[in-house]
Amino acid sequence: MVAHGKAGLxxxxxxxxxISAQSLTKKYDDFTAVAGIDFEVAPGESFGLLGPxxxxxxxxxRMIGAVSTRTDGELTILGLDPNTHGPDIRSxxxxxxxxxxxxxxxxxxxxxxxxxxxxxxPRKQIAERADELLEFAxxxxxxxxxxxxxxxxMKRRLTIxxxxxxxxxxxxxxxxxxxxxxxxxxxxxxxxxxxxxxxxTLVLTTHYMDEAEQLCDRLVVVDKGQIMAEGSPASxxxxxxxxxxxxxxxxxxxxxxxxxxxxxxxxxxEVLPDRLLIYSDNGEAELVKITEMGLHPITSLVRRSSLEDxxxxxxxxxLVE
Amino acid sequence: xxxxxxxxxxxxxxxxxxxxxxxxxxxxxxxxxxGYAWSAVMTSLGNPIVYxxxxxxxxxxxxxxxxxxVSYLEFVAPALLCTAAMTVAANETTYxxxxxxxxxxxxxxxxxxxxxxxxxxxxxxxxxxxxMTFAVAVYYAVILAFGAVPSAWGILSVAIAVLxxxxxxxxxxSYSSTLKDERGQLAMVMRFGFTPMFLFSGxxxxxxxxxxxxxxxxxxxxxxxxxxxGRLATYGQPIAPWLIAVHIGYLVxxxxxxxxxxxxxxxxxxAG
Numbered sequence: 001m002v003a004h005g006k007a008g009l010x011x012x013x014x015x016x017x018x019i020s021a022q023s024l025t026k027k028y029d030d031f032t033a034v035a036g037i038d039f040e041v042a043p044g045e046s047f048g049l050l051g052p053x054x055x056x057x058x059x060x061x062r063m064i065g066a067v068s069t070r071t072d073g074e075l076t077i078l079g080l081d082p083n084t085h086g087p088d089i090r091s092x093x094x095x096x097x098x099x100x101x102x103x104x105x106x107x108x109x110x111x112x113x114x115x116x117x118x119x120x121x122p123r124k125q126i127a128e129r130a131d132e133l134l135e136f137a138x139x140x141x142x143x144x145x146x147x148x149x150x151x152x153x154m155k156r157r158l159t160i161x162x163x164x165x166x167x168x169x170x171x172x173x174x175x176x177x178x179x180x181x182x183x184x185x186x187x188x189x190x191x192x193x194x195x196x197x198x199x200x201t202l203v204l205t206t207h208y209m210d211e212a213e214q215l216c217d218r219l220v221v222v223d224k225g226q227i228m229a230e231g232s233p234a235s236x237x238x239x240x241x242x243x244x245x246x247x248x249x250x251x252x253x254x255x256x257x258x259x260x261x262x263x264x265x266x267x268x269x270e271v272l273p274d275r276l277l278i279y280s281d282n283g284e285a286e287l288v289k290i291t292e293m294g295l296h297p298i299t300s301l302v303r304r305s306s307l308e309d310x311x312x313x314x315x316x317x318x319l320v321e
Numbered sequence: 322x323x324x325x326x327x328x329x330x331x332x333x334x335x336x337x338x339x340x341x342x343x344x345x346x347x348x349x350x351x352x353x354x355x356g357y358a359w360s361a362v363m364t365s366l367g368n369p370i371v372y373x374x375x376x377x378x379x380x381x382x383x384x385x386x387x388x389x390x391v392s393y394l395e396f397v398a399p400a401l402l403c404t405a406a407m408t409v410a411a412n413e414t415t416y417x418x419x420x421x422x423x424x425x426x427x428x429x430x431x432x433x434x435x436x437x438x439x440x441x442x443x444x445x446x447x448x449x450x451x452x453m454t455f456a457v458a459v460y461y462a463v464i465l466a467f468g469a470v471p472s473a474w475g476i477l478s479v480a481i482a483v484l485x486x487x488x489x490x491x492x493x494x495s496y497s498s499t500l501k502d503e504r505g506q507l508a509m510v511m512r513f514g515f516t517p518m519f520l521f522s523g524x525x526x527x528x529x530x531x532x533x534x535x536x537x538x539x540x541x542x543x544x545x546x547x548x549x550x551g552r553l554a555t556y557g558q559p560i561a562p563w564l565i566a567v568h569i570g571y572l573v574x575x576x577x578x579x580x581x582x583x584x585x586x587x588x589x590x591x592a593g
Contacts, residue, residue, distance in 0.1 A: 016325050028593075043327075067432055069592045079328035087342075087435035088335030092327070101430035105353040114349040118434035120337025166334075166434075169327065 016079065018043050018170055018201055019064055023073035026059050033059040035225035036073060041170075046202040048216035050209065050307060052317070056225040057205035058098055061174045064203060066090050078169060091119055094163030098174040100155045102147045108158060109134065109143040112165055119166040126165065133161040136191065153184030160191065171195060173204040177211060189214055209307030221307075221314055228314040233307060240313045241305040242267050246283035248290065248297035249275045258295055265289055270312055279309070338435035346431065346444020347451070354452070365456040368408075369463040372401050376525070377467055388527060391471070391556050398469035399478045399551030400524040403544055405460045406486025409453040411515055414494040415507045421445075423503075428591065438588030442494075446580065450487055457482045470555045477554040485547025488572045489518075491579025492543065498586040518542045523549070546571045 017040040026034040034056040041047045049057045062068035063075060066082035066089040075082060077089045102111050109130055116126030134140045137157040142150065150158065156176065163171060176192065177185040192215055196202055206212050212219050213233045221228045221236070229236055246266065250258040252274055259271045266280035280286045283302030290297065311317075338345065354361065377394035384393040421428040421441075431441050461479050464470060470478075493510065500506060521535060522528070522544035528536055539545040546568040552558035553565065560568075 016327070018327060065433060067591060078331050079325035080331055085331065085335070087339050087437060088328075088331040090433065091334040091338060091435040092331045093433075095433035097429065097433065099426065101426040101433075103349070103353065103427045103430070104425045105356055110352055114352055115430070115434065117345045117348055118338060118342070118431065118436050119334065120341060120345070120435075169330070 015043050017041055017076075018078055019047075019203065020076045021064075021073065022075075024060070024063065024070055024075055025072035026056070026063060026068065027071045032225055034063070037220075037222070037225070037227050039220055039227065039230070041201060041203060043169075043201055044199045046196050046204075046215055046217045048203075048212045048219035049205040049222050050207070050212045050216075050219050050311070051205075051222035052207055052311075055222045057222055058174055060222075061172055061203070061205055065093060065095050065172055091166065092169040094160075094166065094168030094171040096156075096159050096163045096171070096173040096176055098178070100159045102155060102158060102162065104147050106147065107143075108139060108145050108147060108150070111147065111158065112162055115162045116165040121166065129165060129167075130161075133164055136164075136194075137161040138187070151184070153180050153187065156180060156184070156188060157191065160188070164195075168200070170201045170203060173202065175205055175207070177206075177208065185211075209311070212307055219307075221311060223311075223315045223317075229310065236307065236310045237305045241309040242279040243281045243305060244279075244283040245303055245305050245309060246278040246280060246286045247275050247299075247301045247303065248278065248287070249299045250295070250297055258297075261293065261295060262290055268313075277309070277312070279305070335435050338440075342436045342440030343443035343447060346436065346441055347447045349427075349431075350445065350448035351451075361452070361456075365459040366463070368405065369401070369460040373398070373463060373467050373469070376401070377469060380525075389558065392469075394467065394469045395471060395556050396552070397525060398464045398467070399481075399555045400522075400548045402457060402460055402464065402478055402482040403485045403547040403551055404519060404524060406453050406457050406482040406547075407489050407515075407519070407544060409456050410449065410486040410490030411493060411511065413449045413452065414490040415497050415510065416503075418445075418494050418497040419500050419503050419507070422498075422501075422590065428587065432591045438591045439584040441591075442498075442580065442584040442587050446487070446491065446494075446583075449490055450483060453483050453486045453490075454479070457486070472555055472557050474557070475555045478551040481547055481550045481554060484569075484572045484576070485543055485551075488543040488547075488575040488579065491576055491583060495579050495582040495586070498583050498590070518544050543572055543575055 019041040023036040066086040112130035266278040268279040270277040381393035388396040522542040528539040
């Protein structure tokens with residue numbers, strides 16, 4: 001009786017995950033795109049996959065999207081197996097792919113109307129929702145425009161609006177702001193943040209650390225098809241980096257030589273081709289030490305640690321190459 | 322595994338698309354057609370008029386005795402009807418199929434929703450059949466106006482032409498759906514597939530006029546089977562009953578196999 005009560009309590013306190021992956025694997029002939037990854041996403045959570053191009057993020061997203069079939073491992077989305085319930089799962093998803101795939105032959109609003117029908121929704125309901133979403137995506141004044149006439153940022157927002165036409169339980173965003181200018185990115189982040197506030201589960205991939213820091217409650221760092229680390233942006237920075245980073249440049253020919261001499265300064269040093277990164281809780285203090293050694297960097301910069309540093313620490317490589 | 326609320330909701334909302342997905346695709350394509358409806362109507366009307374004047378009036382004057390007991394115009398009219406369907410098929414199943422994966426990748430967009438690869442193919446083919454029926458019906462009206470249909474059964478030639486066109490379209494889509502890159506392969510299909518079929522299927526002269534070693538082009542060509550049936554419908558060309566069955570069976574088999582193979586290719590590509 002007691003044991004029963006305990007089990008019951010657990011299941012009410014911890015909501016069932018909306019996505020659950022165990023040893024999830026995808027192989028193409030000889031190439032392993034995703035090499036057995038495990039993760040869970042809780043309802044309402046904003047979960048990110050951070051990694052460089054070719055890390056297997058998009059492949060993972062296409063498997064979560066119940067489109068690409070897994071080679072091995074277990075995957076459950078909304079409690080269902082995508083191999084047998086693809087259409088049912090997809091009826092509860094919103095998908096923003098890496099490459100926009102709006103229908104260029106249709107006008108802006110028609111893209112939403114047509115897409116809503118794919119979910120079997122009544123036309124009247126779709127029409128109302130389309131107008132709301134055009135408002136949300138700040139495209140109401142472009143409703144009759146041809147898709148080709150829209151800017152990159154507008155197309156992206158229209159794709160997001162289209163992904164929301166069925167009021168999805170989970171929104172999947174693959175590189176949502178890649179290729180957009182800074183202003184367009186900020187508009188998009190603002191819209192995504194609002195969705196997050198409304199309790200929509202977001203799963204996104206990105207190779208921008210600022211994007212992951214802005215939008216994700218929790219993320220996994222992915223490289224070569226494997227998960228390198230997992231946690232909230234703040235905890236990952238805390239665990240794998242220092243509070244501050246001192247970046248110093250000595251000029252490309254003197255870089256290596258200077259690296260030898262500053263050994264022992266800070267907690268850790270990363271030598272990049274064009275600069276040195278000195279990890280420390282007090283960047284200014286390290287800079288003073290360097291100057292006292294008689295070294296005079298051409299430029300120096302003290303900044304907060306970011307996920308970029310986490311990635312560098314975990315893989316020895318830079319995130320955006 | 323216990324069924325969660327999420328799962329139950331997904332199963333409910335997935336039910337309608339599972340059943341009607343292909344019709345939703347048809348609806349999409351009809352909406353997209355609005356953008357070029359005018360040019361589609363004009364082509365449907367312009368083509369037959371040009372062909373009937375050129376062949377039925379111009380070329381016919383060189384064949385005053387007619388062919389097989391009917392005037393040249395009556396002989397060529399059901400064949401032209403089939404070639405009209407074949408042209409729609411070629412237009413819709415070559416570049417638009419490659420485009421759906423590549424240049425205007427709507428197939429991927431459709432498949433991210435509950436719609437399956439099979440439904441995408443079925444809906445697209447339904448749309449093509451509808452568009453073809455419209456084009457062929459207009460063509461038939463023009464042929465009637467030229468007085469080229471002696472038999473009351475003539476109207477059946479519309480359905481025959483659509484059957485022929487769809488067989489050819491599905492033959493092409495079985496191939497075009499496999500193309501990941503278009504480097505002139507479709508132009509080759511038109512040059513070495515479409516054009517010989519167009520010319521050597523008993524379209525403009527009876528197949529029996531060809532040397533025996535060229536006649537097999539006609540036998541394997543869906544167009545020849547359709548044209549033979551069309552001639553039966555419009556002027557009662559004598560055909561053995563077993564041969565009628567062969568003609569219909571051949572066209573239907575190609576449609577069934579083509580639908581199956583195109584669906585399989587599209588489904589596999591989308592799931593990659």
